[in-house]
Amino acid sequence: MSESEKKNELNRRQFLGNMLKTACGVGLVGLGLGAYSNRASSMPANYIRPPGALPEEDFLGACIRCGLCVRDCPYDILFLGEVGDEVATGTPYFIARTGPCEMCEDIPCVVACPTNALDHELKDIEESRMGLAVVIDQESCIAFHGLRCEVCFNVCPIRGRAISLDMQHNTRSGKHALFIPVVHSDACTGCGLCERACILEEAAIKIFPMHLAKGELGKHYRLGWKEKDRAGESLVTPDTEHRYNLPEGVRYDLQGEGLIIEGEAEETPFSSNPLDTLNSGFMDK
C-alpha cells in the first residue's frame, strides 16, 4: 500500500467514523424528541382547544403554532402553550372557568387558521364540539340540594337544548321539586359559558375534552327495542310466549291480572269472604 493510499484509507476511516458519530448523536436526539412529543401530547383536562380543532393527534400535526387564531379572537380567550406548560409548545387553548368561548357566529379563529388545524368546514358555531359540559360534582351542585339556581341552564347559548332542567321529586322535604341540570351531547358545544357562570367556589359543571367526557358503547352493542323499531320486527327469533310451569287449570298473565285459576269460583269449597271460613266452625257449634 503506497503512502497516499494509506492516507486515503485513514481519511476514509475518519470520515466514516465521524459520520457514524453524527448519525448516532442525531439518532439519540430523535429518540429524545419522540419521547418528549409523547409526553407533550397529553394535555390537562381543563385546557380546551378552540372551535373546529381536529382530533388531538391530527391537531398536533396540523397546527403550525402561528398564533393567528389567538390574534383574531375578539374576546382574547386563547393562549399559546409556553415551554414548561403541560400543553404542546405554541399550540392554542382556552380555560373555560376564566375565559370561555363566546361562540362568535363568524368563528374568526377558524377563518384565521392557515392549515385547517381548525377545520374550515366548520361554518356553524353550534356544530362545534370543543368539549362537553359535565355536571361533575352532584354533591356540591345546589340544584341537587333542592335549591333554585339554574344559572348554567340560563347562560347556555343553546338554551334549553344543550342543558335542560329535569324536574324530580325532592325526597328530603317530601313536597318540593329538584330542578336538575342535564347536559345533552347532541347540542352542547363545550363553549364553557356554564362553567364560568357556575356560582360555586369551584364549578360543579365543567368542560372536559370529548374523550374524557364521553363513554362509548361497545361497537357490537345493539339496543333490541331500537333495532326492532327500525326493522319493523324483531331481528332475532320472533318472541315466543313464555310458558309457566303451573298446575293444570292455572294461568299466569304477566302484565295483567297475575295468577288466574280457571273455574275457581265454582269448584272451591271456600267462600270468597275469609270471615266465612273463620266463623264456620263457630256457627256449626
Place this chain on the structure above:
Amino acid sequence: MVDMTTLGDDAIAAKGWFKSHKFLILRRLSQLGILALFLTGPWFGLWIVKGNLASSLTLDVLPLTDPYVLLQAMLSGVVPETAAIIGVVIVLLFYILVGGRVYCSWVCPVNMVTDLAAWLRRKLGIRTTSQISRTTRYWMLTLTLILPLVVTGGIVWELVNPVSMMFRGIVFSMGAAWIMIAGIFLFDLLVAKDGWCGHICPVGAFYNLVGSKSLLKVNALQRQACNDCMECYVVCPEPQVIKPALKGEKKGLSPVILSSDCTNCGRCIDICAKDVFSYGGRHAIKIDEYKREGEINRGVRV
C-alpha cells in the same frame, strides 16, 4: 494569528466606524424591525403583522408562511389552506432569489444571541472547539422531516425549535423558552464556535437548500487587493465559504462565494479594510473578467 484586540481597527481607520459596521447595523435593524412589526399590535393596538414567523398576515392582506414548518405539517398529513400556500410561495421565491440563509442573518432572532456569543468568545479569547460536524444540521433536518411521518403527535421539532420558540416568546409569551435560548448562548460561547447556527440548526439547513442557487451573492471581486489580514475569516460564521472565492484565483475558481452555507450577512464586507468583498449577482464573474482588464476599482455596488 489575528490579534483580537485590534480586530476591525484597520477597517475603521480606512472607512470610518459606520461604513465598517454598515451591514451589521442594517441586519440588526432588519431583525429588530421585523420583531417590531409583530409587536406594534400587542403593545400599542396597531396591527401591522399578526401571527409569527411560522405564519403571518400583514395588514390583513399579505399571508406569509414558513415553508419549513408547513412542510413538517404536510408530512404529518395536513392539506393547507390557500392562504398558506400563497404565503409559502412568496417566501420561497424571496429566499430563492436573495439566498436562503438570508433568513438566518437578517430575520432569525436567534442570530442576535449567537452573534453575541461569537463576539464574546473573541473578546474573552475562548478557543474551545468541538468535534461536531457542519453536516450535522442536515442530519437534523432529515430527522425533523422523518419524525412527523413516524411519531404520532405531529410536528415534533416545533415542540423544541428554539428559532420559532424565541420569536413566539417575544411576540406572545416567553414562558421557560429563555432557558433554551440561554442554553444556545452558552453552547456557542463555551462549547463550539458558531455551534448552533453553523452546525446543528435544521432551520438554517433547510433555508440553505432553498437558497442553493440564489442570485444574490457576496463576492471577492477585488481579491487581488487582499492583504491576508485574515479578519474576514474571524468574523465569518461560516469561514469555510470564503477561501475558494478569495484564494482560488490560481485554481481558476470564481471570486463569487458560491457556497449556500454563506448567510449573506456582509460582515466580511464590513471588516475588510481593502474593500475586497461586495454584494453582487451570482454571475459576477463575467464582470470580474471585464474589470481585470483595467485597474482594480471599487467593486460592484448593489
